[in-house]
Amino acid sequence: MFLLINFEFLSCASRAPSLIRFATEEGATQYYFPTMVWKQESGNIVAECDFTYRHQTGSDATCNISFIFEKGNEGAFPGLPASASFEAGGKQYPLRGISSLFSDGQRKTQRITSTLPGEEFLELIKNDELALNASIDGTGYRFIAPKKFFPYRDEALSSMNGQEMKQ
16 A cells, blocks of 8 residues: 555656545545636736636535736735636636635735636636636736646546546
8 A cells, every 4th residue: 555655656746746636525526726827918917826626516616816916016905806707718707706815915915715606617617718807996807827727627627527437
């Protein structure tokens, strides 16, 4: 057993980071997409997004986002978004239950949590171009998914398809 775990640990350490997934008490698989920076084409705020999703019927995906002002905005930091949604394939996927996890004026950061229905999350991540739109302090912002998001997405979808085939 120790050799198997040790081998698995060492083989994971030698390759690029992978999606974090584990079984839950209910028998579902939980997926965690680590924090990634989503940037604007031009602008003074970045969004750091992470996602947690339990692959089971009726489960929402949790989306946590840190909105961070970059240099040049002395004394200012983003307020709580009035609205936020993901966009893919010409469709909007509005985030629900947006609430603040914390505000940090020193770091010019507003960290929020929100949810997206599981079916919408799966539909959203199947697209090859994703954007996050947010209205903060009366200004609209658009952030583009980084390229490194898509290998995580592919790994999650592949794993989910494998589970569905076993059922």
